[in-house]
Amino acid sequence: MLYNEPSPLETRVLSRRFGQPNSTSIETYLADEGYAAFKKAAGMTPEKIIEEVKISNLRGRGGAGFPTGMKWSFVPRTSPKPKYIVVNADESEPGTCKDRVLIENDPHQLIEGVLIAGLAVDAHAGYIYVRGEYRYLIEILDKAIAEAYEKGFLGKNIQGTGFDFELYTHTGAGAYECGEESALLESLEGKRGIPRIRPPFPAVAGAFQCPTVLNNVETYCAVPAILRDGGAAFAALGIPKAGGTKMTCLTGHINKPGVYELKLGFPVKQMIEEVGGGIRMGHKLKAFIPGGSSCPVLTAAEVEGANMDYDSMASRKSMLGSGGVIIMDDQTCMVKAALRIMKFYAHESCGWCIPCREGTTWLRKILDRFHSGGGTRADINLIGDISRNMLGRTFCPLGDAAAMPTLSIVEKFRGEFEDHLNGKPCPYEHEMATA
Amino acid sequence: MPDPVKLTIDGRAITAAPGTLLIDAAKAAGIEIPAFCYYEGLSLAAACRMCLVEVEKMPKLMTACTLPVAEGMVVRTDTPQVATARKYTLEFLLTNHPLDCPVCDKGGECELQDMVFRYGAGESRYTEIKVHTPEKQFSPVVFFDAPRCILCFRCVRICNEGMGVGALGVIQRGVVSEIAPNMGDHLECDECGACIDICPVGALTSGSYRYQTRPWEMTHVGTICTHCADGCKTTLGTRNNHIIRGNNRDHSGINGEFLCIKGRYAFDFYDHPDRLQAPLIRKNGKLEEVSWSEALTTVAKKFTKTLADNGTFGVIGSNHTTNEENFYLQKFARKVLHTNNVDHHRTGDVVTLLDALSEAGQGKLASVADLYERKAFLILGADLALEHPLLSNQIRSNFRHHQARIYVVTEKPVREDKYCAASLRGRDYSSLTEKLQKESELVIVFDDSYCGEDVRKLVAFGTSLGIPVSYVPLVDYSNSRGAIDMGMVPELLPGYKPSGQPGLHVNEMLEGNLDVLWVVGANPFKAGGKKPAFLVVQDLFLTETASQADIVLPAACAYEKYGTITNVTGEVQRLKLAINTMGAKPDLDIMGFIAREMSAAAILGPWFPDTITDQIVKTVHGYKVPMATLATGGAAQTMPVNGRISPGTLPGLVHSDHNGLFASGTLGRYSKVLNSVVENRARH
Amino acid sequence: MTFSPELEGRFEKLLRSYPPGRQRSALIPMLLYAQDEVGCVSDELIDEVAKRIGVTTLVVNEVMSYYSMLHRKPLGKFHVQVCTNISCLLNDGDKLYEHACKKLGIGHKGVTPDGEFSLEEVECMGACSWAPAIQVNYDFHHFVTPEKLDRLLDGLKDGPPGGPRKK
């Protein structure tokens, strides 16, 4: 089901079946061009499939934004080892709740995307790694997978193409770090979610040390459309170097929060005002996070003229990230926001490397003390310093993910830290809005 | 050998073999790249981030511990950026570290202290509350203080990968991650202490060493473990004639850093309350303390008298005393007491093997190093991991680093089963023939369940494989092998030359009809036997044998004297005196004094260890080993294969005690550590 | 240790889902599904799973203690998880959590004396656009207000367990 009204400004490619009566059933899917793309792909050479994905300018939707076609081309198809397709449905990036919607409303679209990836790299088995909290999605997926087996879209000699593919769901059990691709693969092997030393990358040594394609749910969900309507058509939806649409989660202080499918390059201002119905209670925008709590925070001034795409955000020293837009109005305490974000990373740090393990907890403690009025002027610089000492020195990007927002907040909202000095209680505390 | 890779580090041109890790290449060039989690031979962790360096064309600092050298690579370890990274990584490490160096065993030899001293910040900016958890005792040997732990995971890896035990793990995550023992609240493992030695900080400490001393107060003496036959080098840390610690701190010797519980901790028998400190003479039925001179003259008189009366002598030598002592003892027996009743407890049929090899005209003895380098192994009978910890460690590391293939034929399941190429129960190895023929070389390790004819069959089998085969005949104790080489048997003189005279064997000497039985460093009456007319015993403790003696002479242990011993693979090493103990004397001195009292010293020559070593080198075939090697703490393998040996000895006399990890014959009973581990096991 | 036929079925399916020799992959799912039935990851469960997968109990402990959804102590029949992460925080998720504490008279990871409810302040659960959000066992509840929470909890109390966490 959908938790928010669709917006007329959406471009509904991945979400085209959302809201259709029992949109999760294979009948609905088949009735609406379902598995057509797979059949088409089955008649193409792997090279051609990958070429099509390259043309589409599809970039990873999990956060890193790596070109998907190129990623697939790294897999040594001729390797004697079995190859695997792994779906990253760990969706744990604060502010992000789009993969959930994609699976909940159209599981077969994901399955078809996985099958096409299988054709492209000669893989015959796949795993969908779903975060433990999404138990009901696993039930939806298991049902869809069962249907697909029944209707011969999974298993041996699929639709007489001679192509075999087995697909399994695999539950996580509560760990943000298991969204990081190599930690996910460790977790998939029944281990602690500790990232791997890379190289080798998953394309060469991934699941069970075999060549593996690992993508985000949304990335796979885009693939059927690409094969069906052609890479060029998908590319045309977006902007140069970044094709298609992005599932965008509007969260925070916004009147119409929800998940919307918007063309890449969609203007931020229009997104907030028209898609999201503006900032709640007519307040003003104070801070903007484009794609999950790991992205550097942007000020209202910085988002002027910004668009929701990789380059526009990069030019503002932030990232498009996962599409989890977090909107903070002028009532927000940025120290509290920084504290809560750091509390998260300190809780989720896997503990393997020193800068991340010790840095996140140290920052959490300082910010905690600071927000409750025990801060000193020296702390403000220290917070920045500690963040800088983590940046680029940790074992995996979680350390950076913790440092970047914090750094941007102390640098851009230093004034608010000063407001908290000298035992002053937080100037932004308020009662909970009821009703 | 592929061409070496050329790169520059800090402006210096360097070459290294392809695949070399940057951190090792730098080390070889004398450039230190600091690291906590990197440890040669263990899997890579890249966790501590201390080894970050600048590499040209790389956007971020790189970990030198995971980066293989590449042609033309330009590396800088001396830039401000690198210095800052190190400084603040250490600042992070110290945030939750208790900084209790003044009361930490590791103080003075702590890698964290050294790193902070060299690369750290002068002050800490950390003012928050530290994570604290109370210290835990994992086992009688292992204590763990979590707050000191820097989570380098060396201990976990050495236990898993190095020892193949996997008794340590990591629980929780993030800042509360903690090293945990396999039994929840306690450890059940080999108690080898490798985790303690490898811990860079004072997080893991040993029950025997903790709070005993500051490291710099100790003198360190590198000598050889006196327990099993593997002959590990152990470095004893001593202070005021007390042994405080055993480890192999410089990783030298045939065992590198390896030691089992016995090598690290079971030196503690030396100051057991029951240790004999004065000679004893039986006066009206009771053993009473007497002076050395009274004891020695009494023995000498008794020996001289018995000789005059044409009485019968028996002499039993030792598996623990030095080559020099056994050599001197058998010479004493044969030249002074004019008896060939010379024997010792034989624990493996080395004699038949050497004869069979001479007969076959091929095949040799494998060295400890071979066990790490050869390609295939056939292990017969023994539970190697328990009975010969070093040998099994060598083979295990060989498997881990070179994928050696191991074939096991044992009565009971053994640890090698886990990674062996094939494992059979029982004694019959013939079904392995085809597989073994496919190997390019083979080392055959066999225990006392293969004696006499079985050994000949085994050598014939080895020869029939048509590949180079070498052998390890397992024996029990620190100098079991030396005892045979030194001719501590009736049939053979030193160097396996026929004695040409009849002589009684141990079991015959225990029948009680000798006038004098002289036991030096052995406990033959452990399993009963009839006391002879007069019994003289040299030992450390009042054993079953000593307690029946008419005269007991307190002997020095291996850690209290000089001399050479020969390990299971025939490698000679030198004992170094680490401490002097009140009352006891080295067996060699005791024997020498007796000879002098009998005015027979001249026949036997001077009794200084080194002069006797020279005699051994001259008389015992294969012992022409470079003295310089021994004197500098090295090991030299002897090759006593010198033609047929006849008459063959009696295989029936061979039997091994099959001591496990926590046993060491009679000696083991006097080790507090070994006992406490056994009791602890019983409790859980 | 014996489990319901459904759970045994799950285990079988899991052990068949991975390449030969890779049964360890089933470890985390087995623990989570078993916890749903047993109520927590008990010592007994750890031994059982270790046996079935062929690893040491230490390995199971290392793994289970890493994952925040696996609990060593029994949870309430209804495990109330309140997200206070950023998107929920911006919608007063923190105050909702405080309200839940007062309402149930317990704190983080506490269990009510009658064993009906347990409470946990959790990280982002993927409901950010419908904040503040909570999960009761595996069921999501969106746009939760204190009033809504009271009604929900009163309705659940003494009722049959909801979601897949059957007891």
Ligand SMILES: Cc1cc2nc3c(=O)[nH]c(=O)nc-3n(C[C@H](O)[C@H](O)[C@H](O)COP(=O)(O)O)c2cc1C
């Ligand atoms: C700490 C951390 C957490 C991550 N969490 C997720 C996640 O929940 N879902 C996801 O798809 N990618 C996540 N990623 C990104 C993945 O590592 C990986 O880049 C991505 O799944 C690749 O798929 P894509 O190319 O389709 O984006 C995370 C990365 C990091 C460093």
Ligand code: SF4
């Ligand atoms: S106990 Fe020592 S070796 Fe083990 S992780 Fe901690 S610091 Fe490293």
Ligand code: FES
């Ligand atoms: S922040 Fe609460 S569900 Fe994401």
